[in-house]
Amino acid sequence: MTTALVTGGTSGIGAAFARALAERGHDLVLVARDPDRLAQMATELTDSYDIEVEVVSADLSDRDDTLRVASRLESTEQPIDILVNNAGFGVHTKLTADDTAPHEYAIDVMIRAVLILAAAAGRTMRSRGRGAIVNVSSTAGFITMGSYSAVKAWVTSYTEGLANELCNTGVQVTALCPGWVRTEFHQRAEIGTSKIPDWMWLDADRLVADCLDDVERHRVISIPSKRYQALMLAARHLPRRAVRFASRKLSSSRH
Ligand SMILES: NC(=O)c1ccc[n+]([C@@H]2O[C@H](COP(=O)([O-])OP(=O)(O)OC[C@H]3O[C@@H](n4cnc5c(N)ncnc54)[C@H](OP(=O)(O)O)[C@@H]3O)[C@@H](O)[C@H]2O)c1
Secondary structure (H helix, E strand, O other): OOEEEEEOOOOHHHHHHHHHHHHOOOEEEEEEOOHHHHHHHHHHHHHHOOOOEEEEEOOOOOHHHHHHHHHHHOOOOOOOOEEEEOOOOOOOOOOOOOOOHHHHHHHHHHHHHHHHHHHHHHHHHHHHOOEEEEEEOOHHHHOOOHHHHHHHHHHHHHHHHHHHHOOOOOEEEEEEOOOEEOOOHHHHOOOOOOOOOHHHEEOHHHHHHHHHHHHHOOOOEEOOOHHHHHHHHHHHHOOHHHHHHHHHHHHHHOO
8 A cells, every 4th residue: 555645635636636546545644734624534535435544734834844744754664655745825916015925925835845845755755766746836837927936937947856856766756737727726815717718727636637647657747738738838938028928918817
């Protein structure tokens, strides 16, 4: 039996990872802040699948909480075979706002915690000669929509660096770059979605299945769906001026 640790495994994309991994027979460690939702998710999973579920209530904006999760990843008695660094949220605050705390909070959860947890998992998995790390990034990282794009550009670039560092060690490292997915993400960040056309929405279960296929194929960047692959090809090859213009239009349509 193998075990996967999923951060933010109680909602949206993280919950879809938890269900997909449970269906494939992996035991789970779920990490999130809300202990009631963790317990509820654990019950749902153990009722539906023949697996064990452990829950860890931790706030990944807190360095000590993050180190507690890192030490779970380093356990040799109860090894973790797959890490899904998924916990995150949208940031809808202007870069010039008086209070930069929302940006700093995003950096703590979506950069510092990703770095600490992937480092712990990478060290431990390398010593065992096997394992997989999935860092949930975003297609937003290829464009320029404020600090959220900057944070996710870091996640994608960091993942490529980690994949290089762990090349030929038996540890697969993949950045999942989703487009829009209906989860609690937009409501939590107060992002308007009424102007987003239907064709731009991805299904969380399909997205996760495609990502897990990409992990098996040893892909470092996973961009599920042909439509987002085409859009991101354009974003990577258009002049940056055009990318900034499109990003500006997209930002104003979200209010
Ligand atoms: N939805 C999209 O359109 C979309 C697109 C591209 C990328 N993404 C990325 O996908 C990932 C998951 O987002 P989602 O859409 O599934 O959002 P979601 O439905 O809001 O789920 C977020 C999950 O993260 C946990 N979480 C949030 N802050 C946390 C913290 N400080 N410490 C520990 N856990 C925390 C939440 O649980 P608690 O609140 O209990 O802590 C929840 O389980 C994020 O990294 C996001 O940037 C989403």
